[in-house]
Amino acid sequence: MSEPSSQLNIDKKLNLLESSIVDDPLPAIHSERRNKIGIISEPLNKSLKKSRSLSNYSTFGSSSSVNDHLDKGVALSNVGDLTLDKSISTSKHKRISHLLNKSSRATEVSVDGLNSLQFMQYTDMFKGIGTEHVPPPTDLANGISDMEAVSTAETMNLSSEFPYLGAFPFNPGLFIMTPAGVFLAESALHMAGLAEYPTQNELASAINSGKKKRKRCGMCPPCRRRINCEQCSSCRNRKTGHQICKFRKCEELKKKPSPALEKVMLPTGAAFRWFQ
DNA sequence: TCTAACGTTTCA
DNA sequence: TGAAACGTTAGA
Numbered sequence: 001m002s003e004p005s006s007q008l009n010i011d012k013k014l015n016l017l018e019s020s021i022v023d024d025p026l027p028a029i030h031s032e033r034r035n036k037i038g039i040i041s042e043p044l045n046k047s048l049k050k051s052r053s054l055s056n057y058s059t060f061g062s063s064s065s066v067n068d069h070l071d072k073g074v075a076l077s078n079v080g081d082l083t084l085d086k087s088i089s090t091s092k093h094k095r096i097s098h099l100l101n102k103s104s105r106a107t108e109v110s111v112d113g114l115n116s117l118q119f120m121q122y123t124d125m126f127k128g129i130g131t132e133h134v135p136p137p138t139d140l141a142n143g144i145s146d147m148e149a150v151s152t153a154e155t156m157n158l159s160s161e162f163p164y165l166g167a168f169p170f171n172p173g174l175f176i177m178t179p180a181g182v183f184l185a186e187s188a189l190h191m192a193g194l195a196e197y198p199t200q201n202e203l204a205s206a207i208n209s210g211k212k213k214r215k216r217c218g219m220c221p222p223c224r225r226r227i228n229c230e231q232c233s234s235c236r237n238r239k240t241g242h243q244i245c246k247f248r249k250c251e252e253l254k255k256k257p258s259p260a261l262e263k264v265m266l267p268t269g270a271a272f273r274w275f276q
Numbered sequence: 277t278c279t280a281a282c283g284t285t286t287c288a
Numbered sequence: 289t290g291a292a293a294c295g296t297t298a299g300a
Contacts, residue, residue, distance in 0.1 A: 213282050213297055233291065234281095240293055244281055253282070 220251035
């Protein structure tokens with residue numbers, strides 16, 4: 001239950017240590033860390049070794065980031081494709097998932113973790129913004145190469161087919177991937193004025209049929225913590241407990257998943273590549 | 277195939 | 289009600 005006072009002291013020290021690590025602009029160079037009590041701790045999730053600077057989490061401070069989503073919002077077109085054609089094959093779903101995956105990698109960094117209110121603000125913002133933006137090269141560096149981004153867009157070539165969607169920046173978290181396919185959370189469509197878009201309700205029923213593991217949000221303090229305390233029960237019982245360090249347990253995952261909330265926002269878009 | 281870790285169940 | 293154990297999933 002309660003941690004021993006020595007544990008608390010240790011953790012305070014660890015937190016102090018980590019406070020300088022979490023915001024380290026070049027954390028990737030650390031392949032191994034030793035905390036003050038001599039424990040070598042590495043992130044259990046290798047992908048978390050690639051930490052993000054705080055600026056990466058700040059969506060609204062960067063118009064280029066926003067416009068990036070305009071350019072890369074083509075991913076949504078796939079969803080439109082899905083919703084338009086019920087007879088779509090499973091293999092096509094896979095292909096679309098793959099493409100979505102690529103696109104989401106480009107978008108997740110700056111949009112991850114938006115709540116629905118932020119999303120609404122986001123969409124409002126886009127009402128006044130065109131699609132003419134060409135992102136500066138630096139904006140393209142967020143985990144996706146120029147070539148990849150271009151090829152994805154070219155492959156899909158859907159903005160003209162789905163004018164509703166081509167200019168809309170969708171957070172990957174607003175996509176819901178189920179065994180039945182990939183589609184948008186209904187609330188997202190409401191926000192986008194697409195609530196009447198066909199088949200969403202039918203597809204939405206598939207969400208409830210399959211349980212999906214939630215993913216760490218990657219942004220809360222525990223998620224950003226990259227060192228296992230090695231002291232808590234989870235660390236001590238890693239073999240049998242199969243649990244992440246208590247101090248690294250995502251705040252979002254600690255909460256009970258609300259069905260309604262889950263539809264709006266799977267934690268930063270489950271089923272996509274979150275940390276890479 | 278292995279490892280990390282989420283979800284569920286069981287137990288104190 | 290929280291901790292522990294275990295099943296299971298997802299990614300490398």
